[in-house]
Amino acid sequence: MTFTERLREENDATYQAIFDHPYVQGLKTGHVPKNALVHYVKQDFEYLNAFMRVYGLAISKCETREEMSLFNEQIGFVLHSEIHPHNNLCEVAGVPYEELQGYPLAPGASHYISHMMTTAQQGTLGEIVAVLLPCPWTYLDIGERLMKEAAPQPGLHPFYEWINFYGTKSMEGVTGKLRSWLDRYAETASEREKEKMRVAFAKSCQLELGFWEMAYTVEEWPVRDAVLRR
């Protein structure tokens, strides 16, 4: 069993809980409350900014052009392609994308980003890939299962674009590349480093679940007005 196969197996219950989450089930049936769509896009816009910064920190630790190229490619993908699924959710919510940018992070999103940033600042490249991998991998899992179970048709299913984006080749490509790099890093990592990779990966899986919950419950800080909009 490869290192990443083991990670997938160890976190199977979390993957399943993500798929069963009412937000994801709503994407399947085509019914997600408007305020949950809006909150998700606001938070995810900021999450993607943080994700690119983490790739930037990863580049600062690369020793080869091949590694630099992998992370550089991914920054381009987030910048230019991840806007499509966001646009789909905005269209269903009936709110322009531009209105959902620049909001403060809600607790769940903040927690996830802090976990990624801390790992990026303190960890090895292997730990950084481990912290990032659940992001494409849990979305690929959701996308593939929704493609099968909802079999969405263009023009008929409101979330066709979203499901199609995450359930097809490009997500498989990103996930496969990050997995093969992580498997490679694990081959030469010490037991202690591998343990850190396992913890980083497991926490990110849990925080992915937390992100859906944050969006579904429209989670805010306890004293809302005390957190200023940037």
Ligand SMILES: Cc1ncc(C[n+]2csc(CCO)c2C)c(N)n1
């Ligand atoms: C909370 C959250 N988790 C995962 C994704 C999906 N995603 C974000 S960046 C990226 C590309 C990785 O290089 C992918 C697949 C998301 N949008 N929001």
